[in-house]
Amino acid sequence: MKVKRAEKYGFCSGVRIADLKVKRFAAGGGRGAILGQVVHNERVVEDMERLGVRTVEEIAAVAEPTIVFSAHGVPPSFHERAKSVGLKVLDTTCKFVYDIHRESKEALAAGYHLVFIGDPKHREVIGYTNDLDPSTYHIVSTIEGASGVDWSMYPKLKIFYQTTLNAEEFEDVVRAIEKRSASIERADTICYATKENQDAARVLALDPEIDVIIIIGGKKSANTKHLWEICRERKRSYLVQGADDLDPGWFEGAEVVGVTAGSSTPDYVIDEVEQRIATF
Numbered sequence: 001m002k003v004k005r006a007e008k009y010g011f012c013s014g015v016r017i018a019d020l021k022v023k024r025f026a027a028g029g030g031r032g033a034i035l036g037q038v039v040h041n042e043r044v045v046e047d048m049e050r051l052g053v054r055t056v057e058e059i060a061a062v063a064e065p066t067i068v069f070s071a072h073g074v075p076p077s078f079h080e081r082a083k084s085v086g087l088k089v090l091d092t093t094c095k096f097v098y099d100i101h102r103e104s105k106e107a108l109a110a111g112y113h114l115v116f117i118g119d120p121k122h123r124e125v126i127g128y129t130n131d132l133d134p135s136t137y138h139i140v141s142t143i144e145g146a147s148g149v150d151w152s153m154y155p156k157l158k159i160f161y162q163t164t165l166n167a168e169e170f171e172d173v174v175r176a177i178e179k180r181s182a183s184i185e186r187a188d189t190i191c192y193a194t195k196e197n198q199d200a201a202r203v204l205a206l207d208p209e210i211d212v213i214i215i216i217g218g219k220k221s222a223n224t225k226h227l228w229e230i231c232r233e234r235k236r237s238y239l240v241q242g243a244d245d246l247d248p249g250w251f252e253g254a255e256v257v258g259v260t261a262g263s264s265t266p267d268y269v270i271d272e273v274e275q276r277i278a279t280f
C-alpha cells in the first residue's frame with residue numbers, strides 16, 4: 001500500500017511554539033502545571049506528564065511554582081488570579097489568539113457589540129468572553145441561535161471567528177445575523193494554519209488515486225474533527241489518535257491511503273501511523 005500525505009498537516013506554528021516552550025521549561029528544571037491540555041492531544045499531554053509538567057483543570061489545583069497557560073489562551077483575569085496566589089506564569093498563548101483578545105477589546109471600546117462565532121465551551125472562546133459583561137457580546141454557532149436574537153437593537157456589530165473554524169460552514173450563520181443588523185463588520189480571525197490543513201485535506205479527498213483516508217488527532221481536537229468531516233464527504237475516512245487505533249480491515253482492497261493530521265498532532269505520531277499502515 002502506498003501512503004500519500006496531505007500537502008499540509010499536523011502541528012501549526014502556535015502549537016509548535018507552545019510545545020517547545022513547555023519542553024524547554026521542563027528541560028531547564030522548571031516545575032509547573034498546565035491549565036487544561038497544552039494542546040488538544042492526549043499523547044502530547046502524556047509526554048508533558050513524563051517531563052514532570054502535569055495537566056490540571058483549575059488554578060486552585062496547582063501545587064507547583066509555575067502555571068502554564070495553553071496555546072488557546074485564557075481570560076485576562078486568570079493572569080491576575082495566578083499571580084495573586086503566588087504563581088509564576090509560563091504563557092504559551094498563540095499570537096493569533098492574542099490578536100483577537102486585542103482586537104475585540106478595541107472594538108468594545110469603540111462601541112461595537114461583539115459576536116463570537118464558535119463553540120461557547122471551547123477554551124479559546126471562554127478566554128475571549130469570560131471577563132466581559134454578558135450584555136456586551138453573543139456567542140453564536142447555529143442559524144437558530146443567530147435568528148433568535150434581535151440584532152437591530154445594536155447600532156454596530158463586530159464578528160469574530162474562533163480561529164479554528166471553517167468559515168465557509170458558518171457563512172449561513174453570519175448571513176442570518178447580517179440580514180437583521182444595520183451595521184456589521186467581520187474581523188478576519190480564521191487561522192491560516194487551520195485553513196491550509198483543511199484545503200490540503202480537500203485535495204486529498206478529491207484525489208482519484210486514494211481509496212481511504214486516515215485523519216490523526218486528539219479526541220478533543222475540533223480542527224481534527226473538521227478535517228475528518230471534509231474527508232468523509234468524498235472518501236472512506238477514519239479518525240484515529242494513533243497507530244493502535246488502526247483497524248487492518250479498513251485497508252482491505254486499498255492501494256493508496258491518504259494521511260492527514262490535526263494541528264495538535266505531533267510529527268512522531270504521524271510517522272508511527274504511517275509505519276503501522278506499511279505493516280498491513
Ligand code: SF4
Pocket residue numbers: 012013014015071072094095096097163164191192193194263
Ligand atoms: S491553529 Fe492557528 S490560532 Fe490555533 S494555535 Fe495554531 S497557529 Fe495559533
